[in-house]
Every structure is written in C-alpha cells, then in structure tokens.
Amino acid sequence: MEANTQLNERRLADAWEELHAHANNGNPLLADSNRMAFADPEFLFRSETRGIRFQLEMLKPDIGQSAQGIENTIVVYGSARFQSPEDAASALTAAQASGDAERVRLAERAARNARYYEQARQFARLVARYSNAQEPANRIHICTGGGPGIMEAANRGAHDEGAPNIGLNITLPHEQSGNRFITPTLSYKFHYFALRKMHFMMRAKALVAFPGGFGTLDELFEVLTLVQTRKTKPVPVILFGTEFWKRLIDFDFLVEQGTISAADLALFHYTDDPQEAWDRIRGFYGL
Secondary structure, eight states: OOOOOOOOOHHTTHHHHHHHHHHTTOOOOOOOSSSSSGOOOOHTTSSGGGGHHHHHHHHHHHHHHHTTOOOEEEEEOSSSOOOOOOHHHHHHHHHHHTTOOHHHHHHHHHHHHHHHHHHHHHHHHHHHHHHHHHHHOOOOOEOSSSSSSSHHHHHHHHHHOOOOOOOEEOOOOOOOOTTTOOGGGGGGSSSSSHHHHHHHHTTTTEEESSSOOHHHHHHHHHHHHHHHHTOOOOEEEEEEEHHHHHOOOOHHHHHHHTHHHHHHGOOOOOOOOOHHHHHHHHHHHHH
C-alpha cells in the first residue's frame, strides 16, 4: 500500500476537529499510554490539558503572523449573513419568480443589506492600496473573523488589491469555514473565542464594526471595554452604519443613567462612508 505523506492535505489539517467531533458524538477516544503526549488526542482533549490548548492557540497564529511580517492590522467585524450584491440580486430574482411572499420579503431584506458587503469591500481596498505602497514594516493588513458576509467582503477587498490579509476563523456547529479570499498562509482556525478575540486586538491599529449580530456585539463591546479601562492602547473604533448602530444601542441613554461617562462617547465614531472611515484612521495616526 502506498503511504500518504501529503501533510498539507485538508483532511489532515482538519483531523483534530474530526477527532473532537468523534468523541463528542459518544465515541470516546481510546487511551494509549504508549503514545507520545503531543501526538495523543485523547490526552490533549482532557480538561487537565486545557491550559496547553490555550497556549497552542496563542502561539500558532502569533508565530505564523510574525514570520510573515504581519505586525499592524485593521480588524473588520460584521454579520456573517450579509450577501454580496450579485448573490443578493440573484436570490431576489429567484424569489420573485417563485411567487412566495415570505421568500420575497427575506430576499428584499438581503438585497438592502448587501450594500454593507460592498462598503466593507471598498474600505478594505482603500487600506490595501495604501499598504501596498508602504515599506513592509509600515504596512497595515486587513484582519477578519475569516467567515462569510462582511468578513468575506473585507478579505475580498484586500485580495482585489493583491494584499496579504488575515482570517481568524472559529469552529462552530453550523458555520463556518474560512472564506476563499483569505491569504492561505494567514488563515487560522480557533476553538476558543477568548483566544481568537485576544488575537484580534494584539496587532490592531483600528477596529471597524459593520452591522452584525451577537458575535459582532461581543467583539465590539470587548474592544470598547478594553479601551475604556485602559487595558489596551487607544485605537480608533468605527461604527459603520449610523442608523443601524444608533437604533440598536442608545449610548446617550447610558450617559443619562450614569453607567458610562460622557467622555466615553469619544471612544467610537459613526460613519456611512468607506473613505471617511479610512480618513479617520489615517488622521488618528498622521498617515
């Protein structure tokens, strides 16, 4: 039998995830005391070795990005559910042809939200265009959660300009795999949300939050809390989609109630224009 030594094959890259799913489905991994510890999934999946798994998720993306000269990023957050304008238009045409009123309603909503996909793509192109003209040490790279929707749009914008870009993906039951526009050597997969969010901040020079759901809100409020409490350096935080964010979160009400200070409102800025978002970041750093 011919041995398979293609260590870069996807099935081997995903073997860890498959083993974990195997165990979670009621098929316990068999212990083997004679396996080397670092090659023993049964041992490494134990609760006692969780700290080791934390360290590995901390080290692998950090070492990998450093080796490729990634030191400065702009992180783009946003919904995984938003479609590209072309996909949304195609879905709307199909919905209208079906005559299903509910399907049409959902397709019309998707078509409206598709503007955010295009704006995220435009923003990333602006960043990538600037970065490509800089010396390697001064380049700023687009970083996302690596999934579909707004994340794909931002990775796609950088890809359009031929710029390296990062995707910090996470394993979830129903989603998601890394989108096809991430630079392959900068596509990382996480198990722990906490470690993933730490990596978002480690190299971030700015954060741009497009409309999104629970995941986007989680990421946004962690950033705002870290900056407010001075656990991290001040960075521009841009809320893209003024109407969405002001309707969703009444920050003025928080000031009125005394739960945040008026000065905290300066931690973030609203915009509806990719160029304005990029200009604000450039102005912050004097670029």
